[in-house]
């Protein structure tokens with residue numbers, strides 16, 4: 001496996017970025033983070049990027065095409081093989097997606113295609129689903145619609161709040177995001193239309209009969 005170069009885009013807290021940094025340090029990521037880019041000047045994520053080039057490109061007032069081009073230029077400068085969105089609160093435009101087709105990943109705190117968009121842990125609690133989770137997917141032109149790479153499911157309990165559910169899901173985000181990146185680095189992911197085939201993953205014939213049942 002040749003280690004890949006990763007550009008991470010983050011706008012906020014940066015706990016997923018932290019998980020990626022730790023995975024890289026311990027050799028679990030299959031690559032190295034070469035740049036952290038934020039659209040928010042005082043994003044806490046930037047503080048976590050110690051030793052990694054961290055760049056702020058403010059997005060306020062810029063239209064999507066112009067901003068996209070600035071992002072592409074920055075990412076190219078660092079020669080990233082893969083772009084990882086980690087709480088990046090701006091939609092990428094068609095130009096960016098086309099420039100990095102099937103080379104942009106996002107982590108989303110719900111089991112897509114259920115609950116795309118924002119505040120999805122609250123939506124899951126309000127809807128009354130018994131199981132939710134998180135999804136790592138490739139980014140396409142839509143909002144949280146790209147091909148799904150990996151998902152983790154968690155129970156949703158009767159006394160859950162948005163916060164308790166978000167915390168339960170977040171632990172698994174930190175686990176599956178590095179895993180997805182490693183699969184990519186190992187060349188084990190192949191996009192076939194909407195589906196991502198993962199070489200070496202359990203198949204229907206051999207997988208154990210697991211199910212998450214709640215209650």
Ligand code: GRF
Pocket residue numbers: 010012013014015016017045086087088107108109170173
């Ligand atoms: C995470 O819940 C992620 O799934 C979503 O935005 C949040 C970012 O959190 N896309 P953090 O900044 O990584 O802590």
